Structures are given as C-alpha cells and as structure tokens.
Amino acid sequence: MKTAALSAHPRTLSRRKGSTKLRSGGRIPAVIYGKHYPPQNLEVDAKQFDLLVHHAHSEIILVELCVTGDVNSKRLAIVQDVQHHPLSGFPLHIDFHEVKPDELVIIEVPVESTGIPDGVQNAGGTLEHVRFRLKVRCLPGDLPEQITVDVSHLKVNQTLHIGEVIAPAGVELLGDKKIPVFAVAAPVTEEVATTAEAAATAGKQPDMIKEKKEDGAAPAGDKKAADKKK
Numbered sequence: 001m002k003t004a005a006l007s008a009h010p011r012t013l014s015r016r017k018g019s020t021k022l023r024s025g026g027r028i029p030a031v032i033y034g035k036h037y038p039p040q041n042l043e044v045d046a047k048q049f050d051l052l053v054h055h056a057h058s059e060i061i062l063v064e065l066c067v068t069g070d071v072n073s074k075r076l077a078i079v080q081d082v083q084h085h086p087l088s089g090f091p092l093h094i095d096f097h098e099v100k101p102d103e104l105v106i107i108e109v110p111v112e113s114t115g116i117p118d119g120v121q122n123a124g125g126t127l128e129h130v131r132f133r134l135k136v137r138c139l140p141g142d143l144p145e146q147i148t149v150d151v152s153h154l155k156v157n158q159t160l161h162i163g164e165v166i167a168p169a170g171v172e173l174l175g176d177k178k179i180p181v182f183a184v185a186a187p188v189t190e191e192v193a194t195t196a197e198a199a200a201t202a203g204k205q206p207d208m209i210k211e212k213k214e215d216g217a218a219p220a221g222d223k224k225a226a227d228k229k230k
Contacts, residue, residue: 001060001062001140001142001144001145002062003062003064004062004063005064006044006063006066007044007065007068008030009043009067010040010042010069011029011043019092019093022043023046026046027043027045028043028045028049028091028093028094029092029094030094031095032065032075033096033098036100049091050091060078060107060110060143060145061079062076062077063076063077063096065096076098076099076140077098077099078097079094079095080096081094081095082095100140101140103139105137105138105140105143106135107135108133109133109135109136109144110132110133110145111131111132111148111165112146112147113129113149113151114151114152115150116152117151119155119156119158120184123186123187124187125184125185126184127151127183128182128183128185129182130181130182131179131180134174135173136171136173137174138172139170142168142170144168147168147171154183154184155184157184157186158183159180159182159183159184160180161177161178161180162176162177162179162181163177
C-alpha cells in the first residue's frame with residue numbers, strides 16, 4: 001500500500017475550548033499513539049485531510065505524518081478512527097495508530113467478490129456476501145487496499161470459507177478457516193414462496209362478522225320489557 005503525506009503540528013490547546021478554536025480555524029484535533037512512543041496530541045489541516053480521504057482508494061489509509069518541530073519529524077501511521085459531526089459530517093477528531101515499516105500489523109481489510117457464480121448464472125441462485133472484512137497480518141507496505149475473491153466457480157448451495165481465500169503476497173489471513181465469506185443460495189421456487197405466504201397468514205384471526213338486525217326488530221331490552229307486560 002502506498003503512503004500519503006500529511007502535515008501535522010504539535011497541539012498545545014487540548015481542552016474542549018481549545019479544540020473548538022482549532023476547528024473554527026480550519027484544523028482538526030488529533031492524537032497519535034503506538035507501542036514505541038507515548039501518545040502525542042496533534043493538529044492537522046482540515047482541507048488537506050479532506051483531500052487525502054477523497055483521493056484514497058480504500059477505507060484503510062496509511063499516512064506519513066510530517067510533524068513540524070518534532071524530533072521524529074516523519075512518522076508512519078494508519079488512520080485508526082475519525083469522529084464526525086452528526087449533522088455536518090465535519091471531522092471532529094482523528095486517531096492515528098503509529099507503526100514501523102518493519103513491524104507486523106494486524107488489521108481488518110474489506111473483502112469483495114469478482115466474477116458471476118455458476119449457481120447464479122446457470123441455476124438462478126443468489127450470491128450472499130456473508131463476511132465483509134477479513135483480519136490480516138502483514139507489514140505496513142504489504143497492506144492490501146482490499147482482498148478480491150473469485151466466486152465464479154461457486155454452484156448452488158456451495159460456500160467459500162476463509163481457508164479457501166488466497167491472500168496477497170506477504171499477507172497472512174487470520175481467523176477460523178471454516179468461517180463462510182461467500183455463499184450461493186438456491187432460488188426460491190413458487191411452491192416455497194406460496195407455502196411461506198400461507199404460513200404468514202395462518203396466524204391471522206378472522207374478523208368478527210356482526211349480524212345485521214332485521215328491519216323492525218326490537219332491541220333485546222325492549223323485548224324483555226314487552227314480555228313482562230303480557
């Protein structure tokens with residue numbers, strides 16, 4: 001994975017009012033942390049970060065932070081988390097997870113399918129995307145933007161598991177090898193659909209049918225009163 005350059009500055013205003021002042025000035029409060037150095041508060045330019053996100057080819061972004069005036073002026077990091085304003089969508093805070101070029105990292109990567117399954121094309125089945133992310137372990141430079149899996153061989157009622165996914169070079173897939181990633185479900189026949197519809201309506205109670213009174217018939221209370229007079 002290619003790295004994207006991003007300028008950053010040490011942040012001195014760390015309280016709530018300071019963060020608000022930063023945002024009003026076009027900067028985003030941030031923090032960088034890792035196992036080699038203590039956490040450090042930073043601030044980054046909002047426009048530069050917005051361009052970086054929009055030009056990224058994946059939701060996983062590897063950046064080279066150029067921290068002005070810092071002893072470690074260039075720091076490799078993964079954008080771990082971005083908090084957004086619920087209404088405007090403006091980034092409120094960024095978490096950077098610092099990594100080393102020669103250090104193995106563990107991260108979840110999106111997984112996508114390619115090809116039309118045989119069971120879909122020839123038997124009317126439906127491709128089901130069961131798992132959307134896979135956990136991998138690799139060096140930062142080997143991080144894939146996503147993992148693409150060929151599903152064209154899948155027939156109806158067949159499943160592709162993690163253990164069958166071919167990982168890119170330098171990437172190790174983690175997790176239970178038996179966990180399904182993609183599956184082709186059998187088509188729903190007319191008979192099955194009818195049975196399901198009948199089962200759904202079977203529990204409905206019939207509406208009460210009110211009997212219409214005949215013209216000229218006296219109400220029950222009046223009839224009892226008339227009987228007593230006889």
